Amino acid sequence: SLNLTSSTPRSFSTAAYDLYNPTEEHMALREMLRSFVKDKVEPQAIDYNRAEKFNVDLFRELGELGLLGITVPEKYGGSEMDALAAVIAHEELSSSDPAFCLSFLAHSMLFTNNLARNGSDEQCAKYLPAACSGEAICGMAMSEPAVGTDVLGMKTTATKVGDEYILNGTKMWITNGAINDTELGDTFLVYARTGTSGNAREDFSSFIVEKGFEGFSLGQRIKDKCGMRASMTAELVFENCRVPAANLIGKEGSAVICMMRNLEIERVTLAAMSLGIAR
Known part of the structure; x- marks a missing residue:
């Protein structure tokens, strides 16, 4: 998995600044996802959507890639990436299969990110490792x-x-x-x-x-x-x-403030899905 917490943006004075891939780690994440989408997501998208079935096995592969806990601290099994990394993941996945990406959003943003930000250490330690690995949906x-x-x-x-x-x-x-x-x-x-x-x-x-x-x-x-x-x-x-x-x-x-705070990143990643769909 990629850790973006220590990454620094490219210097404006020495290189062109890429707003959508500000670090080498962000670019590597995007390239990895594009390959995954081409090889794994795109081939199954039409069949699973027509059948109205959720591809559980493919979803769990996102856990192997470190994506199901993309913003979760490493100590709970996450990848501890930033909000832009989450945006990249949602844009790339939805460019091929928005339905699959919507399930990813509900899991990674509405549950894992939410619990990581608002839960106790005990709750996070109990529930997040299984969520980040894909063992739990x-x-x-x-x-x-x-x-x-x-x-x-x-x-x-x-x-x-x-x-x-x-x-x-x-x-x-x-x-x-x-x-x-x-x-x-x-x-x-x-x-x-x-x-x-x-x-x-x-x-x-x-x-x-x-x-x-x-x-x-x-x-x-x-x-x-x-x-x-x-x-x-x-x-x-x-x-x-x-x-x-x-x-x-x-x-x-205390739920409403926590709910609205977490919906901020959910709205941003939902917008990223729209960008992927437009592509």
Whole structure:
């Protein structure tokens, strides 16, 4: 994997400055990805999109390349690259298969980057190595049947009972919510209402929820989409879902600021996907 943390931009006085590849490491990353896309991604794109199937094996190859934890610190199994490296990865992957890249975005930006920035050392050490390697396929659950980024309308609740939280509600349009027609993804960051003050900065919390937690199940798998068919989109159902209190991210009521902070890089990488599609 490539470590960009110590890289310095080329001097303006000695060489032409490439805004999109400011260091040799960025250029090497782009060249590696272009070869990977040509050899591995492009040949499968049409077949998997037509079949509305997620290429799990190919996705896990991204872990072998160090891309699934592209911005995650090395101590948790990531590559500790910067935001521009994430932009390069999303542009190159989406130039061939945007659906495959969308699953990559949900995993690498909405889960791994989010947890690395907002989770405790214990949570990161427990969940990030498997996410970075591709052993676990992950996502984020915020949207609901009638709610998108309007978090004040969120209906899913989390109630503290002893050393657990009990989650009830439904999440919709969740990328990586399923890996096939019957099987959930592995691990999710789930947003839920924990307060009733009406102040978004105080009423919402986020939790790490694993496949296999009691009360957590797969609802409908969303099919026949206009595009992005090889990216699995699903409904997640929480019926008295029992989540350990240790899986609360940060403090109760702190989710909105963390959510919006992480969505900044998600929006940038989504724009990079659009650039790749345009190419």
